[in-house]
Amino acid sequence: MFRLRNLLQDAMGKSWKELLVMAIFLFLTLILLYPFSVLNMGTQLIGDGGDGYQSLWNLWWVNRSTLSLANPYVTSYLYYPYGADLYVHSLSPAVGFLTIPLQLTAGLVFSYNSIVILSFVLSGYGAYRLAYHITADRKASLFGGLVFAFSAYHFARALSNMNLVTIQWIPFYILFLLKMREEKSLKNVFFATTFLILAGLMADLQYVLFLGIFTAFFVAHEFIFNKAQLTSFLERLGIMTASFAVVFALLFAPMISGFLTGKYDYTASSPSDSVAFSADFLGFFIPDKSNLLFGSYTAGVISNFSTSPSFPIEGVTYVGYTVLALSMFAAIKQRKTVKFWLFGSLAFIILSLGPMLHINGASSFTIFHVNIALPELVLYYIFPIFRAPARFIVMSTLCLAVVSAVSIKYANTWIGKLKKGKLIGLIFLISLSIASLVETNMVLYPVVEDTSVPQFYHELANMKGTFSVLDLPQTYRANNVYMYYGTASGKPLTGGATSRRTPESFQLQQAIPIIRQTNNVLSGENLTKPTDIFLLDVNLTNLNAFQFFNIKYVILHKDLMDNATFKTLTPYLSSLIGPPVYSDYRIVAFETKADTLQGVFAFFTDGWWNTEELNGVPMRWMDNNGTIRVVSSMDQYCTVNFTVGTDNTDKTLKVFLNGEWMGDVPTSTGAPETISMDVLFNKGINELFFYSDKSFVPADVNATSSDTRRLSVYMQNVKILPD
8 A cells, every 4th residue: 555655646746747847838838929818719819810710611621521420531612613622631630620529619719729829838748758758857858848849930830830830749759769669568659650640630741751751760870870679679660650551541542542543643842832942041040030039130131032922931940049059069068869869950951951952042053053952852753742841840950959958968967066056057947948939939929819700601601502602802811711701601612722722623713704803903904804715705704603603692802902902893793793782891792693504604624724825815725635614505506716826836636525526627836727616515514625636845845945834735715606
C-alpha cells in the first residue's frame, strides 16, 4: 500500500509539472495573439480571415457529411452542379470530425479558434517533450518548445491556414521515432504511427512528406554513425511504415488511383509556382513586416521577395538571431550532441530555398543571368503536387529548437556553479525567451472582429428545394467568405475556393458571362466588353446560364467591390432579372426567375485555353482537341459560324456533333478562315467536338517564346444562328 501511494504521488507530481508547462504555453499564446480575447471565442476569428473562412467551411462540411453518412471528400456544395473533389483539397477531415461536438454546442468560430490556440499549446509542449528527451533539462526544454511554438512560421500560418497551423504532431512523431530507435517496445511504433497519421489527417499530407524526409535523414545518420542494433530498429520502422501505408491506402484509395490514372494531373505545380513559393535567402535573417518592433524597417526588403506580391506568408522563414546564436554556441561546445540536428536544420533550410537560389528577389546572377539549381529541384519532379518549398522551414525550426535547448542546458551547467546560480539561470532563460519572442512576434495580431453572416443567408436556409447561389465578385479571397456564408444557408455555391481546382470548375465559371462582366468592371473595363469568343446575346446567355446551372439567387457584395462597380452592376441586374429582393449594408440579392431555356446556350468544356485577344478580338487556343457544349431548347436546325487559324504548320480540323463526323476544315498559317456549317441540334445537351491532327509547343518552335502550352488551332467569332 505504501509503495502504491508513493507511485501515485510521483505520478501526480509529474502530471502537475506537465500541466504547468502547458499552462505556460497557453498563457503566452493568449498574450501573443492579442487583441484576440478568449471572452470573444465565438465571435472573433483569429487571423486575417483569408483561407480561415475556407477552413470554417471545411469544419462545417465534415460535420454535415459525417452526420449524413456521406463521403466528406466529395461535395456538390461547391462549383454546383459539377461539384468538387476534395481529395486534393486541404480538408483536414480529422479536425472536422473531432470537433463535431464543439461545433454543435459552441459554433464554428469557437471551434476554429480552439484549434488554433491548441496548436500553439501542443506544438510547444511537443517540442518541449522532444527537447527534454534529449537534454533531460526542463528549463532548457521549455525554451526549445517556445522557439518552435512561437516561430515566425507558426504565427504566419495562424493567419488563415488551419491545415498548416497544426504543426504539433511533428515533434511528437520525432520523439517516438527516437524512442523507437532506443527501445524495443512496440508501444513506440504505435505512437509514432498514430502521430504520423494525425499529421496527415489533422494537418496536411505535406507534413507527412516532411516527416518522411526527416526519417530518411535519421536512418542515413544512424547507418553512418551508429549501426548498433540498427537492424532491429529498421524492423520496427518497417512495421510503422507498413501500418501507416495500410491506413493511408484505405482512406485515400480514390486519391491514389486518381494520381496513377492521370485524373489529378491538373494538381501538378507549375515550375513558376515552385520558384515563386520558395524561400528567399535573406528571409532567414529578416523579421517579418508584421513584427511589432522591426516590421516597419524590414517591409521594404521583404517586398522584393518572390512570394510577397500574392502570397506574402509563404515568404515568412525568419529563424531569429537568438536561436542562431545559441545554435552557433552549441555547434562549438556540444558538436557531437547536436551534429544530427544541425545537419537536419541545414538540409531543410536548403530545401526551403526551392529549385533555384533567390537572394533579395533575384534568381539569376551575373551578366550571364546564371540560375543556381538547388536539391529541391529533384523533389519537384518526384512530388509535383507540392508547390511551396518555403514550408520546409518548419522542420528547420524544430531542429534549431532542439539545438537551442542543448545549448541552454550546457550554459545552465556552468551557471549552476555560480553563487545564486539558480536565480541567474532563471534570469538568463527569461531574457532569452523574451529576446526570441520579440524577434518572431506579430503583435498586434490580426483578428476578424465581425464574423456575423448577413441575414439573407439564414433566410436561404429556410427555403425549400435545391438550388445554387451565385455571389459576386468571384475572386479567390471573396469565395472564401462566400463559403463561410454558405455554412449558414446550407445551399450550394456556384463558386468556391479549394486548394486545387478541377478544369471543370474553371469551365463552369467561364460559362456564366456575369462573372467575367463583373471582373471586367472591377478592372476598369466596360460592362459591354465581350466576355468570350461567342457572338451571342450576353443578356440571353446570362439568363440561360442561370436556368441551366440552377442559379436562383445572384448576390452582390458591396463590401467586396468598389462603389463604382456596385453602381454599375446593380442597375444592370435590375434590368435583367428585376429589382432586388433583399438589401443591407453588405449585400444586395436578386432572384433570377429563369425557369425556361431560351434558344441555345453554348459554353466551352474540355481542351480550351483561356480567352486572349488577337487584333483586339477575343480568341481561344485549342489543345489537340476541344469541346463546345450546346444546350438547345428544342430540336432545331442552326448555322454554326466560326473563325479558325493557326501559327504553326497547316493542319486539318475535324468536326463532330454528338459523335457524328460533320466534316474536315483545313487550316493554314496564313489569314484565319471563317467557316459555316449547318447542323441539327437535339433538344437538351449537344457536344461539338473538334480534333486537330497536329499540335505544337510555342517554346519548342520559337527560341524567344516561354509559352509551354500545347496548341493546335485558335478560334474566334463563334456564332450559332437558328435557321
